[in-house]
Amino acid sequence: MYRSFVGNCLIREMEFRWHFILYSLINLIWMVLALVTFVFIYGHVSLIGSWTLPQMLLLTATFYFFDRVFDTLFEINFSRLNHLVNQGDLDLVLTKPVSGQFLVSLRYFSFASLFGAISMLGLIIWLIARYFWPLAPGELLIYALLLCFGLVIIYSWWFSTLLLVFWLGNIDNINQLFRPIYEVVRIPIDITGPILKPLLTFVIPLAFVATVPVQVFTRGANYYMLLYGLVAAAASLWLSHRLWRFALRHYTSASS
């Protein structure tokens, strides 16, 4: 069923073809400029914290890759939730036999960001091949797994903040509420100090977006973190689902 969603979206986005190409291009240039800036900064230093230039580039590329993938999957859906809840269209979604949360979160696929995701993936592969080869067995897999955990974690937290629309009414930009918090992980979390580092790694485990996966290559695979990632992802998702049901109860009782 997800495949048919994707198909539908491709047709829609092809109508905005110019828009799509232009957006992808400008976005790509933006990301490249950010990476290039690091190159210039490392013209003055050789280490930031414990991070060398290739490591910092890999971190940044990982973050952007994550960001583009996240946008592809969720950007449109998140911005629609406000509309769904406040125009009463949510009822239509809830009557379908599939999980409401699934429908609301994954209905629309944004092709505009896909191009950026693929470009960043290319860069990641190049960086790993050039600077981090040879890898110990399984490191790549663990990196990928940690990214997936990060995806679930960010999704769960971000989605949970969106649920505020059920109580606060029509808020135009509610899907941007979480963004600044999430964007902190652009930088290596281990340089953010003694309070924030554990906070962002264990309590609100945003570090699984970029820092923890890249640390697999810089420090070696840490199976405890892998396990914690799995637990955190499952817990976050479960929590978001409980909050979703709670919000729905409030919604149905309010509208009847």
Added chain:
Amino acid sequence: MAVIEVANLKKYYQVWQKEPGLTGSIKSLFKRKYEDVKAVDDVSFSIGEGELVGFIGPNGAGKTTTLKVLSGLLYPTAGQVSVLGYTPFDRKPQFQKQFSLVMGQKNQLWWDLPALDSFLLNKEIYEVPQAQFDQTLDDLVSMLDLKKVIKIQVRKLSLGQRMKCELVAALLHQPKVLFLDEPTIGLDVVMQQKIREFIRGYNQKYQATIILTSHYMDDVKELCDRVIIIDKGKIFFDGKLDEIIKKYADRKTLEVVFDRPMSKKDFSGIRAAKIKTFMPTRTVFTVKRAKVNAIAAELLKSFPVVDLNITESSIEDIIREVFTGRDLS
């Protein structure tokens, strides 16, 4: 001297044809095929002080374009336009302080603030003295029954209340000329009536010159002595409303629903009714005004009628008749 003088006004747009798809977009960057759209094509008229004139015509006829030229939003491709002695497109402040444009589908009120705030803003923009402002506001608010409404956020008002507030905002500076573009669009029947009454009242009380565009025949019937019919950018009629109705709209439409399928033959006995559209259970006739009640009675008596509706000929019908020159008798 007439308040509004328009001579040989032409307004043409150049649009280019774009082929669909990506190759079309690229092609359009290099070579464009331009086409002239004649929104207004040699229109002339003149309107005196205190007149309430209706511009009617189907969608895309050129009514809104003409109003936009009269307000100075668009410049003419050719022709002369003069309103209150000014050339609108010069946009002189002295001119702008004396007229108002209200477009049914567009807002000038600040959406998230109470209408009163927008009124106060207009007061400053038009430099209306405090005493005059207070007086006019009171007048308008009581004429439109808005006392409780003006302090509520505009976004929370119904469409009808919003339209009323738009009118107030437009009239606070007591303009001598008022352009109303589709003022009753989207409103329910009751509200349409109220707005019409207000416009008529305002015209009589303040002797403002008003041009009203609409594609609702009823708007024009209720308000305007004089109508100008526009279609495809040309004027087809400029004169008293009675004349049109007498001349062109002397038929009414009778829509009848039957409880079993009929055939055209069944109606052949009724001479005065002409069939406009036919479906086995639902038929639309056009009947001369004078005879409509008699025909309706006969239909009810002789046929298994479930529902019967008498309406005015639509504007589209009238205009179609006007162009094809067909006499409806």
Added chain:
Amino acid sequence: MKKYWQIFRISWQNTLVYRLNLVMWRVRLIIDFLTIYWFWWAVFTQYQLIGGYSQVTMLAYLLVASFLRSLVFSNSSYSACVEIANGDLNNYLVRPINYFYNWLARDWADKILNLLFFSVEVVLLVLILKLPLLWPISLGQWLWFILIALVAALMYFFFSFLVSAFSFWYPEHDGWPLRFVMLMFLDFLSGMAFPLDIFPPALLQLFKLLPFSYFIFYPAQVWLGRLSFAETITGFIIMLSWLGLFMLLTKLVWRKGLKIYGAYGR
């Protein structure tokens, strides 16, 4: 001029209706600042001097850049994009009101509101993070800074109008492509997130010819007293030239844009 004061007030009230958006915007700016702060703080744990900046000067740079962001940049200036694209511009064209002064009033309502927030934030940040405060020593330097900062704000005013005016020609999606590209240049070349001195001297010279560095980087340098008299004057001349160019272009673009608008309407 009472009308523009009224626009200022109504703009102010309107922004306050969108309180949550304003707060979210400020939170975003604070987190942005913190992110960059932690980054540079980590850099300076191992190095004393980078591109001529010590830790203290770098952090002071970031702080004044933050201030300049609220003073020079503004969000409301892009609302013109939307107004031109969807035809709300009509409301201004039929009334005896000057679109530019209207816009200036709205711009400053936005800026002052943001500066008020900033003044509270900066006190909190300085206290909690124990940020070093550096400020100009002489009265002359203060005056220079204020003058240059205001010119930068004026420059941005015309610049953002020119970007918005793209809507006259490309009303789809409110003329976003040009805006997007310009925001990208601002991100990297204005000195918003890092001083432009990290770029090699050849590039820096090039960037100093572009208008972007005069929004944040150049005024910040004046604040920190890092420019010689000659450099200050040269910078000021380049800045004024760009301002002049923007003003001229604005006049031309506005006239041409209105002609197009008056040809097609919306």
